[in-house]
Amino acid sequence: MDLIDDDTPTAGGNAPEFTVSEISGAVKRVLEGEFARVRVRGEVGRVSRPASGHLYFDLKDDRSVLAAVSWKGQVARMAVRPEEGMEVIATGRLTTFPGQSKYQLIVEDVEPAGAGALMAMLEKRRVALAAEGLFDAARKQRIPYLPEVIAVVTSPTGAVIRDILHRLRDRFPRRVLIWPVAVQGQACAPEVAAAIRGLNAFPTGGLPRPDLIIVARGGGSLEDLWGFNEEIVVRAAAESRIPLISAVGHETDTTLIDFAADLRAPTPTAAAEMAVPVRMELIAWAGEQGARLARAVAQRGDARRQRLTDLGRGLGRPGALTLASRQRFDLWAERLGPALSGFAARKRNAFGPVAALVRPDLLRRFLRKERETLEARWPRLPLAFGARTMRQRQRLDDWSGRLAPAFGRNRADALRLIALNHARVKALHDRLAAAPRARLLALAERLARLDRVRVTLGYTETLRRGFALVWAGDELVTSREAARRGAALEIEFHDGRLPVQTLAPGTAAPVAAPPKPRKPRGEPGGQGSLF
Amino acid sequence: MTELAAMSFEDAMAALEKVVRDLEQGNVSLDQSISLYERGAALKAHCEALLKAAEERVEKITLGEGGVPTGSTPVTGL
Numbered sequence: 028m029d030l031i032d033d034d035t036p037t038a039g040g041n042a043p044e045f046t047v048s049e050i051s052g053a054v055k056r057v058l059e060g061e062f063a064r065v066r067v068r069g070e071v072g073r074v075s076r077p078a079s080g081h082l083y084f085d086l087k088d089d090r091s092v093l094a095a096v097s098w099k100g101q102v103a104r105m106a107v108r109p110e111e112g113m114e115v116i117a118t119g120r121l122t123t124f125p126g127q128s129k130y131q132l133i134v135e136d137v138e139p140a141g142a143g144a145l146m147a148m149l150e151k152r153r154v155a156l157a158a159e160g161l162f163d164a165a166r167k168q169r170i171p172y173l174p175e176v177i178a179v180v181t182s183p184t185g186a187v188i189r190d191i192l193h194r195l196r197d198r199f200p201r202r203v204l205i206w207p208v209a210v211q212g213q214a215c216a217p218e219v220a221a222a223i224r225g226l227n228a229f230p231t232g233g234l235p236r237p238d239l240i241i242v243a244r245g246g247g248s249l250e251d252l253w254g255f256n257e258e259i260v261v262r263a264a265a266e267s268r269i270p271l272i273s274a275v276g277h278e279t280d281t282t283l284i285d286f287a288a289d290l291r292a293p294t295p296t297a298a299a300e301m302a303v304p305v306r307m308e309l310i311a312w313a314g315e316q317g318a319r320l321a322r323a324v325a326q327r328g329d330a331r332r333q334r335l336t337d338l339g340r341g342l343g344r345p346g347a348l349t350l351a352s353r354q355r356f357d358l359w360a361e362r363l364g365p366a367l368s369g370f371a372a373r374k375r376n377a378f379g380p381v382a383a384l385v386r387p388d389l390l391r392r393f394l395r396k397e398r399e400t401l402e403a404r405w406p407r408l409p410l411a412f413g414a415r416t417m418r419q420r421q422r423l424d425d426w427s428g429r430l431a432p433a434f435g436r437n438r439a440d441a442l443r444l445i446a447l448n449h450a451r452v453k454a455l456h457d458r459l460a461a462a463p464r465a466r467l468l469a470l471a472e473r474l475a476r477l478d479r480v481r482v483t484l485g486y487t488e489t490l491r492r493g494f495a496l497v498w499a500g501d502e503l504v505t506s507r508e509a510a511r512r513g514a515a516l517e518i519e520f521h522d523g524r525l526p527v528q529t530l531a532p533g534t535a536a537p538v539a540a541p542p543k544p545r546k547p548r549g550e551p552g553g554q555g556s557l558f
Numbered sequence: 559m560t561e562l563a564a565m566s567f568e569d570a571m572a573a574l575e576k577v578v579r580d581l582e583q584g585n586v587s588l589d590q591s592i593s594l595y596e597r598g599a600a601l602k603a604h605c606e607a608l609l610k611a612a613e614e615r616v617e618k619i620t621l622g623e624g625g626v627p628t629g630s631t632p633v634t635g636l
Binding site: 183 | 599
């Protein structure tokens, strides 16, 4: 082509022209051909699920975003739903959306990328279901001791069912119903849930209702066991009315059905052991019980027989027990008849004379006598009453007559006593008044006597006899020298003082001092102190 | 003894143990001990009958449309 058209180059060159739809269709073909099945790892971004049931979400990493969509049917089959923030590996095909010049990934399946993400999701789900109470201890049912029919929900082929049947056979062969299910993949969860629910609807179609359900699966990866973590399975197990043992994976694997089951077995074999007891042991037990039963009864029989014999021996002969009593009885019984007739005869004899006396006339006579007594006393009754009152009144008068004189006497006595006391009080009063006056008179008398002595002994009497005192002012002059020094002298006679003038040379004219009559009396000096 | 036939193995077992214990302790009257013995013997027979009826029978449930059980087929060789 190029060679042919080479000579007619145009502005567009020789490139073919596409319409928009043509190029869009071409791109679509290329993309869909190249990426018909891809696995894309990324973080789930915004997720939306409109009413249509389709699921739209973004897959992203640090630089790019890829639009993704899962159609309704695909979503239903998904084991794990993409949730925002989850690291996933999405499997699907790329396609374009020519109407908007867009391309997107149509996701058929989503798996969590890495165990960490899966575990985180599992834990979240566990917490949510636990919050609903699905795992509560109160919901747990007791596993029957010896179930008649055991249903096993598991794969019909493989080691698991074989292990269970072997162990059941060893311990206690039972009727077993196997409900076949897929134990991994997307069919697993719905089938297991349907099996549990279906068994709970038994008996049906000629099949008996099982007494116990075992849900079992061998070990596997977390992803392999994932179906047993699904909410639908957990709810079915929790709701089962038939006791349920879960035995999923190895001992170290824990799936959510284990929390919802009534009992968790670490392995399928262990589940069989939990399901039935060991028959041979029970047969031995039954034999032992029978032996104990027989032994117990025999022993009890022996013991009772022995006891009976012992008691019988202690009982003695019955005849001997009553012998003495019988003898006593006979003795007294013999005396009983004569005693009674004798007693009656005695009483009769005593009664005869008395009975002869008892006649109606006796009573009549008695009554007449009583009436006579009554009639005789009747008229005396008011009389006796009057006499009694009189006596009382007389006594009263007597006592009241004696009352007035007694009173007068007592009064006179009292008045006399008062007068007597009065006189005594007066005498005492007089004596009381006289006592101080007599003492005063005596004292005055004594004082006068003493004064007389004083006067006799005082200097004034001396003055009367012709002596005189010389005074210089208030000083008593007793020597010539003192008189010479004194300016003014006074001579005291018995009838008063007389001023004198001394004619001593160089002395001033004598001064007449006023008489001081009270002084010599109040100040007697040495001579005056005669007391 | 009609109730005995419907008795579960576990209940019969517990009842038998109690009978044996009561008898061994000997605090029952003679009349009682005889009736207890009879009951114990019946319980033991019932337990043994249940133990004898230990027959393995394994069936696989067949599922029809929509996973509905339609019947069962015997399973052998497992």
